[in-house]
Amino acid sequence: MFSKKSIFTFLQAQVAAFLGGITDYGLMILLTEVFKLHFAFSILISGIVGAVVNFSINRFWVFKNQSGYSSHINSQLLRFALVVLGSISLKSSGTLILQKVFQIDYRIGRLITDSFVSYGFNYPLIKYWVFKVNEKQKVIKLN
Template sequence: MFKKKSVLTFLQAQVAAFLGGITDYGLMILLTEVFKLHFTFSILISGTVGAIINFSINRFWVFKNQSGYSSHINSQLFKFALVVLGSISLKSLGTFMFQKVFQIDYKIGRLITDLFVSYGFNYPLIKNWVFKVNDKQNVIQSN
């Protein structure tokens, strides 16, 4: 059975991911279609902007009571940056593969790739590594 807190955390994280993701996706299209950047470069730039939004919402809303809210921001930022680098790399590669191998428009390929990367890579790492609660923090927060 799922705990209510786990389900709520998951749903909140999806809101954070959605807001970061919609910014990322919209900016990718803008940079590609209007500014004529190759979509892989657009994904790099838009992914960075979306990641800043996602990190901020996760830190200050989703995991604020679980991750040592007032401390460890440098560690969290470093870990989050590593997740973002992996995420952007996977999204760029996946989108490129869908476009080149399967001749799927980059916008559609990106959406397909995002589903796999978001649920199979980003969420587990953000929850269980970037904002992981350790036993010491649990003791401090429960007092």
Template sequence: MFKKKSILTFLQAQVAAFVGGITDYGLMILLTEVVELHFSFSILISGTVGAIINFSINRFWVFKNQSGYSSHINSQLFKFALVVLGSISLKSFGTLIFQKLFQIDYRIGRLITDLFVSYGFNYPLIKYWVFRVKKNPNVIESN
């Protein structure tokens, strides 16, 4: 059974992903259609911008895992950067596969790929690795 806090955290994370994702997707279209970059390069640039927005929202609103210690945020940034590198790689490769093998427009292929990457890769790693809160062993939880 899900706890209310878990559901709320999941929904907040989806809002963060949506805001970062809309920025990412819109910038990808702009860079590909207007600037005429290949979509793989557009995904790299737009994914980075979307990731910065996503990280900020996750850190300060969703997981509220703020710390006065710079090493703590540095650790989170490093882990998040690794997730983003994996995410961008999966999105670029998935979009390319849909476009080359299945002749699906890159914009549609990207949306399909994003669904799998967001829920199967990004969310679990961000929640359970990047912003994981270590429980205090001295605190006894009650149900």
């Protein structure tokens, strides 16, 4: 059902997501607790920084063999930026809803929201849209 390569790619993507997520989550806490920004703004800022970490690791390590360096980074960056905007929106609104409606601390609500957004939104879009291999690239690799 799943090849060793697809499982390995998934695990690599989880490492990239974890490192980007740790950067994102740590910066969110710092901006909220130390600099007293509202957590929704902290999520926006930290999400952008975490996205840069995540994109870099995905492009140069995880999906390097699929999209290679011949792919146009501009189109990947544009698609990735759209995924990040959607991700940040989902994380911010999900965290806010959990905090306002269910009285869950924003730090816990963020972790809950992140788990759904990461696996249900980010990973599929990054793998199948941002760093997808098109038919032309497959032919070039086979030659």
